[in-house]
Amino acid sequence: MAEGNAEIQELFGVAGKVVLVTGGSRGIGYAIAEGFVKAGARVYICSRKKDDCEAAAERLSSYGECRAIAADLSTVEACQGLARELAGHESKIDVLVNNAGSIWAETLADYPESGWDKVFDLNVKGPFFLIQALMPLLEAAASPQDPGRIINVGSIDAYHVPRHETYAYTSSKAAVHQLSRHLALQLAPVHITVNVIAPGLFLSKMLQGTLEAKGEEAVVEPVPLKRLAQPSDLAGAAIYLASHASAFVTGVVLSVDGGYATTL
Structure with missing residues (x-):
């Protein structure tokens, strides 16, 4: 048995790995960070609000190693600054989870350029330039048998059209999916895998208003498994993609949605 x-x-362990989770102070990012901390990884979380980030890291530190770094990853300069700060603490990064993101809902007639740019800057430009800035640390951790791991958080809205008028969000997540496939090909020679987690309905700040208006039973009715995604669902998917079990998996979009987008 032993x-x-x-x-x-x-096969599935991630103890001792160095992990960065962006947007890790709440929601899906917090759930993923918590999973890695509890599994024995050394985790860094970043978010735009310093106080929130430090408070989240303090809570997560009760389970293991977690440190906070405040960063607004919508600019190239901030991505480069985060990479420099991490390089001051670590000689390598085993896992990068690009989770930080933004959403903007508005009618087609009134959709503002500022909202479009805010969403694309954080959801698409940020992950790309953070990957660029972290390449030396990611390559330092990579080997043929245990590749470096990039996990981008996309969305089922990248291929499932929602009824909400979130035009920039759906477009940006589709861009994240395609960017991830492109990077998976380009980074394979340096032994770095790139995969996507595409969450479905998750109890988050974005979904809270819908739940309050419609009730949970109505919200999950179209989901074949008849529930919302739980924190452990997202953490489990991320840990799999970071573990030896997925060492030969790259360019994949893993839907974690209870069958919602892929069976309708």
Whole structure:
């Protein structure tokens, strides 16, 4: 039994890995960060609001190692600054989780350029230039048998058209999916995998208003598994994509949506 447990730990374990989770102070990012901390990884979280980020890191530190870095990743300069700060603490990064994102809802007639730019700057430009800035640290951790891992958080809205008028969000997430596939090909020679987690309905700040207006039962009615995504669902997907179990997996979009977008 002990030998079997050791084999499973070797297959799915992430203990000792260095992980950066952007947008890690709440929601999906917090759930993923918590999973990695509890699994024994050394985790850095970043978010735009310093106080919120530090408070989240303090809570997560009760389970293991977690540190906070405040950063607004909508600019190239901020991405480069975060990379420099991390390089001051670590010689390598095993896992980068690009989760930080923004949404903007408005009618087609009134959709503002500022809203479009805000969403694309954070959702698409930010992950790309953060990857660019972190390449030396990611390559330092990479090997043929245990690649460096980039996990981008997309959305089922990238291929499932929502009824809400969130034009920039859906377009940006589709861009994230395609960018991830492109990077998966380009980074394969340096032993870095790039995959996407596409969440479905998750109890987040964005969904709270809909739940209050319609009720949870009505919201989950079209979901075949008849529930919202739980924190453990997202954490489990991220840990799989960071573990030895997925060492030969790259360019994949993993839907974590209870079958909502892929069975309708």
